[in-house]
Structures are given as structure tokens and as C-alpha cells.
Amino acid sequence: MPARIIKGSEISDQIKQEIKVETQRLKQDCGITPGLVTILVGNNPASVSYVTAKQKTAHELGFYSVQENLPQDISEKGLIDLIDRYNLDQRIHGILVQLPLPKHIDEHKIINTISPDKDVDCFHPLNLGKLLIGGDDVVFKPCTPAGIQELMIRSDINISGAEVVVVGRSNIVGKPLAVMLMQKGKNANATVTVVHTATKDLSSHCKRADILIVAAGVPNLVKPDWVKPGACVIDVGVNRVGERISEKTGKPVPILKGDVDFDAVKDIAGAITPVPGGVGPMTITMLMKNTLLSALMHAKRNP
Ligand code: NAD
Numbered sequence: 001m002p003a004r005i006i007k008g009s010e011i012s013d014q015i016k017q018e019i020k021v022e023t024q025r026l027k028q029d030c031g032i033t034p035g036l037v038t039i040l041v042g043n044n045p046a047s048v049s050y051v052t053a054k055q056k057t058a059h060e061l062g063f064y065s066v067q068e069n070l071p072q073d074i075s076e077k078g079l080i081d082l083i084d085r086y087n088l089d090q091r092i093h094g095i096l097v098q099l100p101l102p103k104h105i106d107e108h109k110i111i112n113t114i115s116p117d118k119d120v121d122c123f124h125p126l127n128l129g130k131l132l133i134g135g136d137d138v139v140f141k142p143c144t145p146a147g148i149q150e151l152m153i154r155s156d157i158n159i160s161g162a163e164v165v166v167v168g169r170s171n172i173v174g175k176p177l178a179v180m181l182m183q184k185g186k187n188a189n190a191t192v193t194v195v196h197t198a199t200k201d202l203s204s205h206c207k208r209a210d211i212l213i214v215a216a217g218v219p220n221l222v223k224p225d226w227v228k229p230g231a232c233v234i235d236v237g238v239n240r241v242g243e244r245i246s247e248k249t250g251k252p253v254p255i256l257k258g259d260v261d262f263d264a265v266k267d268i269a270g271a272i273t274p275v276p277g278g279v280g281p282m283t284i285t286m287l288m289k290n291t292l293l294s295a296l297m298h299a300k301r302n303p
Helices: 008-030 045-060 076-088 107-113 125-133 143-154 174-182 202-207 279-301
Strands: 035-041 064-070 094-097 163-167 191-195 211-214 232-235 239-245 252-257
Touching: 008 045, 008 143, 008 279, 035 045, 035 076, 035 279, 045 064, 045 279, 064 076, 076 094, 076 107, 094 279, 125 174, 143 174, 143 232, 143 279, 163 174, 163 202, 174 191, 191 202
Parallel strands: 035 064, 035 094, 163 191, 163 211, 211 232
Antiparallel strands: 239 252
């Protein structure tokens, strides 16, 4: 039987509706509008399209949103000064600096400059430390891992006690996701294995997984014989493998492929996310959820 398709676009629409309602309530009850600034350095096409999508969503949800477009050659100090300004700006609850940054700017320094209270990407070491410790001190969860966890919860995938294999150990997906899913607590409590480029016999690890999450950035890496029949397969990969002309606009648009050989794996898996329309929409939605959360915390601190 072909796998159930986990439609991230539909689930993210549901969550956005919830955020919209909560945003209205916050405006009415406290006079606070969630505020998000997105900062883009240079004009890398993928970064431009991510930032545009984030701004569009913030606008649709009724947020106060600001887009900062900075030249490729802006100095590190110039960028730090701008972030410091938004750290103090009471209208802004979330600061997002689109990565990657040009080589002359130290990414770690920039992330460390963002106030942890406004770190809606959850890249700051303080927030990542809290995530590692777990429990009530966790404020933000990084957007892509949070989106994946939420997708599974809302698709009735049983995480507790499951054998989870995560392919990839990046700081933004693999590592934080592994930490989140292994915590003792609700919607976690899994046995997690993280595999990466130095792992011997990758496929044998993947084949053990009740939940296989792939964030490697290698198109069609996971083949059907790597997947346990009935497993839940979450494909995080977004790989630009070419261009096609859009029927709607007549303009070239990228052809996107995931890290999983979807057409073949869907006949083996029990549930699977497509690319596009799976994890991608959830990432932006969780960014909005974090911004709302930050605004709610601001309201609590300033009654
Ligand atoms: P990254 O390059 O920082 O990390 C990739 C990880 O995969 C590394 O830890 C590496 O060890 C591992 N890896 C690479 N090739 C491998 C192989 N052949 N076998 C085993 N492990 C391998 O990438 P990232 O930022 O974590 O992103 C991974 C993918 O997810 C990319 O395609 C990216 O575009 C996508 N992504 C999507 C979203 C989304 O919202 N949908 C968000 C973030 C990243």
C-alpha cells in the first residue's frame, strides 16, 4: 500500500490560522503587535526567496514586519550596529539574519549579537543550551526541527519509544532535532541515532528506523532498500537540481528535489513528506510561532 503523504502545506495553514487568531487577541488585550525584522545581506537568489516568503507570511498574519536589505560589502560592525538597534526596538520581538553571510563577516559573532529574547531562529548558544538541558526553561525551538516535530504530532506519528534515525548533524537541523526527540517528555522520548558522512554502512542504520529523518542535502540519497516497511520518512532536503519555466508566470523557477527517492520510497514507507510541500512550509510557520511567543513573553514582562 502506498504511504500516507504528510502534507506540510495543509498542516502549516492550520497553524497559521491559529497564530492569526492569537495575534488578534494579543492586539486587542495588550495592544501589542508581534514584530519581526528580517535582515538580508547581498542578493543570493535562494536567500532572497526565503526572506521574501518570510516577509509575506508575517504580513498575512498581521505582524509588524520590517525587511532590511544590506549590501554584500557591509562591514561586520555595520551589521552588528543594526542588530543592536533592533535589540532595543520595543516594536520588534524577533530578529532574523538570513544565513549564509559573506565570508568577511563572522557568523558566530552575528548570532551572539542577537538578544536571546529575540532569537526566533533559536541559533544563540544560550537558547541552544536551554534546548539541550530541556524542561521548562526551553523558550524557542529551532524552526526546522520544531516544524518536523509538529508535523509528526499532528500526523499522529508515535514518537515516544520509537527508533529514530537522523541523517545529518548540522547545527540548524540534525543536532537540535536529535536533542529534542530524545528528551524525556511528551512528543519526544525516542531512541535517537545520528548518522553522518563518517558513518559506516549508513543504509543499515536507516533500515532500523521507525522514523527516518533525512537532512543531508544530497538529492535522492535514500533509496527504498534503506527504509523499513511502514516507517515514517521525513525528507528535509531541498536541492535545486535545475530550472523549469513556470506555467503560471512564464518565468524560470527552480526544480526542487528532496534527499529521499520519493517515487520509489513511497511504496515502502507508511508515511512520507513530499518535497516541496512537506517540511519547508513548516519552517516558516514555526518562525512566526516563535515571533508570536516572543511577543507574548514581552507582554508578560511588561504588564
Ligand atoms: P548541512 O550541509 O549543514 O549539513 C548536512 C549534514 O548531512 C552534514 O552533517 C553531513 O555530515 C551530512 N551528510 C551530507 N552528505 C551525507 C551523506 N552522503 N551521507 C551521510 N550524511 C551526509 O545542511 P543543513 O543545513 O542541515 O541542510 C540539509 C538539507 O536540508 C539541505 O538540502 C537544506 O537545503 C535542507 N534544509 C531544508 C529546510 C527546510 O525548511 N525545508 C531547512 C534547513 C535545511
